[in-house]
Amino acid sequence: MIAETVCSAVAAAGLGIAAVTAYRKRFLAAARIAAYSLIPLGLVMTGVVNWLADTAFSVTAWAGFAVLGVSWLLFSTTRAVERRRGGTRKERKEARAAERRAAVAPTAPSASAPSLGPGTRASTRPATAPRGDSTDDFSxxxxILKKHGI
Incomplete structure (x- = not known):
């Protein structure tokens, strides 16, 4: 009973503020204020306020919320542990088997990969030529670093 009275008073006050705002030629703001002030009145008329008031003072409802919280905690904990382990045991076993198969059987070149032909090489350097000195590579x-003063 008290909750319904408070919500109705808030709605009436909000509509009064909206009327004053509209009088000042701020119609968009007045419409927004009126929309916000009608929410508590709608909640009273639909019975949500009565249900919330009954739920807020019910020990059974609070126990139910506690049970739901414990359930959520268990779900989130098991999910976090599962992620940390890397999935379920079955998923890990299947992943290891797939890795072994990939290591044993090399993948064939795909049909869409371009072919260089039988006699061409990708590199211009002969295969038997020795590699250059590593300092040449960094010169x-x-x-570039000296140019930028580093």
Whole structure:
């Protein structure tokens, strides 16, 4: 009974503020204020306020909320542990089996991959030529760093 009275008073006050705002030629703001002030009145008329008041003072309802909280806690904990382990035991076993199959049987080249032909090579350097000195490889990088003052 008290909750319904308070909600009705809030709605009436909000509509009064909306009327004053509309009088000041701020119609968009007045419409928004009126919309917000009608929410408590609608909740009273639908019975939500009565249900909430009965639920707020019910020990059984609070026990039910506690049970729901424990259930949610168990779900989230088991999910976090499962993620940390890397999935379920069955999923890990299947992943290891897939890795073994991939390691044993090399993948065939796909039909969409371009072919270079039998006699061409991707590299211009012969296969038997020795590699250059590693300092030659970094000379370009050193020049760039010196150019920027690093």
């Amino acid at each position: 370009d990088i050193e020049a």
